[in-house]
Amino acid sequence: MAVSPHTVTGHDAEAPDGPGADRRDGDTLATRRAQNGLPEPEADDRSNDLSDPKNIEDWALDTRVRHLNHGSFGAVPRAAITVRQTLREEMEANPDAWFRQLPDRIARARGDIAAFLRVPAGHLAFVPNASAGVSTVLNSSVLPPGGRILLSDHGYGSVAMGARRAAARAGLRVETVHVPLDADDEAVESAFARALTGDGATPAGATLVIVDQITSPTARLFPVAAVVRRAHLAGARVLVDGAHAPGMLADPLAHAGDADFWTGNLHKWACAPRGTAALVARGPHGRELTPLTDSWGAQEPFPANFDHQGTLDLTSWLSAADATGFIEARYGWDRARAHMSRLAGLAQATLARALRQDLTGVTVGEAPAMRLVPLPAGLATEPLCAAELQRHIARETGCETSITSWDGRGFLRLSAHLYNTPEDYEYLAELLPGCL
Known part of the structure; x- marks a missing residue:
């Protein structure tokens, strides 16, 4: 049933502890x-x-509001907001000096976030968000015509749209794996296994599986390491969409097993400033990846090629570790x-x-x-x-x-x-x- 924007429920702002109360x-x-x-x-x-x-x-949240939707947009601690504002003032005071040294500072910030995620710094690049990480893999990885992209029906909407656009450009097809809402780990693994092995028309190495670590619409924690094992046995590669994983899981990369690619937002549960996410590629797969926009680092190897982003304001990347560090120091x-x-x-x-x-x-x-x-x-x-x-x-x-x-x-x-x-x-x- 649709709700009219003019519906009155009788709970008004004058009620004790009602909307507007601190x-x-x-x-x-x-x-x-x-x-x-x-x-x-x-x-x-x-x-x-x-x-x-x-x-x-x-x-810095409005205390007159009950904020029960951290999973969508996150919330940034005041400590990180202060650091970011100081960095912005430094940028505006001398843009020439700022942008000439920025790639080196981004590289150091990568090292801090890599330590938080427990991965080598050489495997991690910054991207604006997890959707951008997925788009980077889709734009960089070449599957032969006739190949396919496998998604689950619990996937994030913009990721599914990006996969379909990429498939249309490259002559691929997109297949959706149905996973029942009440599926346990074994049932989730089996659903992907059937999709991977039930198609004799797709040559080995021509499938990319995109699997959510924590699903957005249904709040499921998928057994992604098991899905990765099944996919590799079938000759497929796997991109794990870990949008909600950093901060909520202690070691999201370990939970993802031997995934070829992993991407996760830092602005959600890790509370970094928005516009901050990580893209991880293991082994030789990083050599395939290029930023969505080329800049002066285009000839650098992964992940240094992602450290060059022209004149974008990257103070969110530089202050991300201040957010994660604040939570560790204040709460653990x-x-x-x-x-x-x-x-x-x-x-x-x-x-x-x-x-x-x-x-x-x-x-x-x-x-x-x-x-x-x-x-x-x-x-x-x-x-x-x-x-x-x-x-x-x-x-x-x-x-x-x-x-x-x-x-x-x-x-x-x-x-x-x-x-x-x-x-x-x-x-x-x-x-x-x-x-x-």
């Missing part, structure tokens, strides 16, 4: 737990809990990941109870810090309706959420990060049923 006030967590039938957290949860309404002060990444996973689970249970939705089928292979809650039947059945509903929820509740649509079903996709607290999700649970 969420740092702490308010009535115990009261909300009692009203919603929520248990008090276990002692172990309290001892390891990083939830604190004051954490949001480490970010291992504790942060454990906290985000626990909080995401609590959020899912809270909203499922509020919406009276059964979680059967959506709790298999879940991403650690991003979870699904099915919406009532008929809501957000296609992307345009999902986007309209998301805007409606933001207006009526003061909560930024992600509403996704997959296979004709609508879902609330919840994210959990360090600036979120249980109160955020309990607040949404109180208001959301009246919005739908």
Whole structure:
């Protein structure tokens, strides 16, 4: 069902703790737990809990809004914003000196991010985002006419569009692998294996598999290392779209196994300034890769050829390690990941109870810090309706959420990060049923 932008739900801005209230006030967590039938957290949860309404002060986020959609656009710590602004002022003070030394500074910044991702610096290049990383591989890797690109039906929309454009230019075909929402790791691997081996018309080495590490519309954690093994046995190469992996997974490259190419956003869970992502190529595959725009480093080998980007403002790349370093120093990444996973689970249970939705089928292979809650039947059945509903929820509740649509079903996709607290999700649970 579509939601009119003029629908009135009765939850207005004058309500206590309503839209516009400063969420740092702490308010009535115990009261909300009692009203919603929520248990008090276990002692172990309290001892390891990083939830604190004051954490949001480490970010530049509007405290009048409940930010429950970290997975889409991320959030940058104030510490990294400050460093980036200082770098911008340096750039503007002497552009000539800035741009002449910029490639060397980018190379050093690459080394810092490579250490964070636990890969050699010589295997990693910066790109603007994961979609750009995918496009780079599609534009650089040559498959013979008659070859194919395999995608899953959980893939990111712009990646699928890019694959189809690349296939049309090169005389390739695109095939979509159906993976049921409730598929466990073995079922995911089997779905790709059938697609890889069931086609006798494609010569060996003529298939590129693009597989999501953490799926965007459905918040699944796919067993990509197993998919990579299956693909290599079939003579195919694999590009892992790890858009959500840096920061959410401790070692995303290890989780990706022997993937030929991997790309992941640093602006999401790792909290780097936007416009920052990594593209990793192992072994000889890096020699194939060239930036989407040629510059003065075009003759350099990978990844140095990506360090030259003309007069683009690359201060986001230079300050990325300041974001990851701040989180390590302030919270500790291992504790942060454990906290985000626990909080995401609590959020899912809270909203499922509020919406009276059964979680059967959506709790298999879940991403650690991003979870699904099915919406009532008929809501957000296609992307345009999902986007309209998301805007409606933001207006009526003061909560930024992600509403996704997959296979004709609508879902609330919840994210959990360090600036979120249980109160955020309990607040949404109180208001959301009246919005739908």
